[in-house]
Amino acid sequence: MNIPRMVVHVIRADLTQLTVDAIVNPANSRCLMRGGVAGAIADEGGPTIEVEAQACAPIAVGAAIVTSAGNLYCKSVIHAPTMEEPGMKVGVENVRKAVRAALLAAARHNLATIAIPGLGTGQGGVPFDEAARAMVDELKAHKAPAPSTVYLVAVDQELMWAFEDCGRGAQQG
Secondary structure: OEEOOEEEEEEEOOHHHOOOOEEEEOOEOOOOOOOHHHHHHHHHHOHHHHHHHHOOOOOOEOEOEEEEOOOOOOOEEEEOOOEOOOOOOOOHHHHHHHHHHHHHHHHHOOOOEEEEEOOOOOOOOOOHHHHHHHHHHHHHHOOOOOOOEEEEEEOOHHHHHHHHHHHHHHHHO
16 A cells, blocks of 8 residues: 555564564553563563663653664564553544554654554454554554555454555545
């Protein structure tokens, strides 16, 4: 899918294994990295990532910070909270805010290639189709030159289909 000034790829992959400038952590405001995607990032990347993120906490939903990537293949981790406390159920507006914040953080740090998982779709409980639509809408609205390439990363087929359906809509619209 091509969005002005941005190339978007939909892939099914393990976020922690990608070689990109940055991956996005769908964090909580306290930057506790115990479960879900955040837990996987902490497990693979080591404790440095969580220590750096917690030094900046609390981070509001709608804001984002960038830390090193520890032992991950990427260069940085963008922590974009979708919820205030770990395990909270959230609405799709939190997904929009987190994607917008992640994109702005990538632009500020000149991160050309980023990977974003299905924000809010795990512990947050946002349905795949709603989250995918919100994420693609925010990608379309982003006007900065960075990031130039975004990978929407699905861990299962249903999320992959939701991303692909929204991508087709973006190309036709």
